[in-house]
Amino acid sequence: MKYDYLIVGSGLFGSVFAYRAKQKNKKCLVIEKRNHIGGNIYCENIEGINVHKYGAHIFHTSNKEVWDFVNSIVEFNRYTNSPIANYKGKLYNLPFNMNTFYQMWGVTTPQQAKEKIEGQKLLAMEAMKKEGIIEPRNLEEQAISLIGTDIYEILIKGYTEKQWGRKCTELPPFIIKRLPVRFIYDNNYFNDKYQGIPIGGYNKLINGLLNDIEVKTDVDFFKNREYWENIAEKIVFTGKIDEFYNYQLGKLEYRTVKFEEEIHNCSNYQGNAVINYTEKEVPYTRIIEHKHFEMFGAEIDNCPKTVISKEYSTEWKDGMEPYYPVNDEKNNALYEKYKELAQKEKNVIFGGRLAEYKYYDMAPIVELALNMDI
Incomplete structure (x- = not known):
């Protein structure tokens, strides 16, 4: 065995796990199916703007240990998530408040x-x-x-x-188990003590976590599975759990998102990072204007162009990126059967939203990886 850990997937869970394993002098190899590292928090710099290629990601937590950890890798800014809803041209503040x-x-x-x-x-x-x-x-x-x-x-x-x-x-x-309602004039979407965006974008966080760790991109674990399964003592698997078991019990369902990116020759398109479109007749769910995650005040006007993304939520099909688990009774029951198989594995660790068929915010993913036995 050449490595202590083969980590399948370079998203947040896999990257934090690799970082901690390296601290414990474990030899790791990270393989990534895409042509870039970072999973869904990957950013692409377009017109001097860090564009969240797989949807808006805002880091928020009340866990000081998690906040201090990510800030030890890269400093986070003071971004506060205050989305707006647009219904037939009229604007409403979110979350529901005065x-x-x-x-x-x-x-x-x-x-x-x-x-x-x-x-x-x-x-x-x-x-x-x-x-x-x-x-x-x-x-x-x-x-x-x-x-x-x-x-x-x-x-x-x-x-x-x-x-x-x-x-x-x-x-x-x-x-909808509950709906956050505030009887105060407060547009801060999250109640957490800490929130922000890495200064310079999420790539700096992932690059910092994977610094001096061997990484291979454009590698599909399943195309040469026998080889990869015999290269390390243990596997950390962050992909789809049903795919790991060759869909032998059936396929889990997901929702996916399509993005339409536009570059506009203006410094400020909508005045806010996130605007939800709540009427059904508008086909996209929201528009993200990426510069507002990291630029404030005069910085916005000093960057002459802006990049927006329109998001369309659609049914997931084979070949598409799986985003959100469909956690209804049928799918959850199927996942529990896969979970029983996973719990019998001695040398495979399953972690992250696809491997655990669970929607995760970023901070709980970091906390999960920080608390793993390595």
């Missing part, structure tokens, strides 16, 4: 907003009871029971149906 309620109803006090929401929730629940419905049967009923009809119709319904490719009445209620 600014949103003022924009929606003209209310100016928390008590007025609470009365409006509670009144709508009560009417909805009474209508459900008349139909003999005791518990919400689908996402639509769940959302209305949590937030009322106006916010659901304007800010949730169309966006969610585009995201999942299904009507809200066809989606299970557990997708």
